[in-house]
Amino acid sequence: MRRAPAALKLDGERRQWAEARLDEMEASRLEALAAALGGEDGLRAAFADGELRLYAGGAVVLGRIYLDEEEGKLAEAYWRYLLVGRKWSDAPRFATELRRPPVRADSAAARQFIERVEALAADVRSIEDEEAEMNERLYELYRVTPAERLVVENDKARRQA
């Protein structure tokens, strides 16, 4: 409201202006989220320096979400949980889910949830490592050239998207 044009003198007008700007911001974030969900880039949640961010292919899709340490860690774990092994395509629904951390940040259940998500993420990393190693062996076994491998990997990425 503090940034409202000086011509808007009444509080109601200024609030209306601020709400319209918030709606615009929300719409543009939703648009960016829909584009990220439709792309081939992997999504990743990270909480650092008091800011929670969602990245797609390393670029920020959602950011400027400032939280205190406990809330931030829980929200980060919750976003990671939403992203593990699940392909989202409906941006408004995904955005709604992002806003719903499952428990209060200061509860024992929150700490347990964060630990479980960390363990789950470690399992996923280990599976990805094994899969990559297996693929390398297969490429070697079938003497797949780098150019052929590029075609195979692009096709795989397209099918997964």
Add this chain to the structure above:
Amino acid sequence: MSQLPLFDSRPAEQPAREPDLAYIRKHLHRVLRQARKAECMPWTEAKTKSWEGFFPELAALLPEEEGKALQAEFFAELERLRKTA
């Protein structure tokens, strides 16, 4: 007299195909663009490790100067992104 085999059991020799340089170039540039615009590592650890080995192999198929330049830029970007972790 035993019958001669009708089919040749030896695997057919596949003529070596020339790599499609335009396709390779397009994809290497795409990977580089992704790395350039990224604020943090855009790939999983496994995928990053894979690109570290695979990118130079693909770049080596391009004309030497071009391949080396792309490779250098790719590893510079990786270094930058690793520092953000």
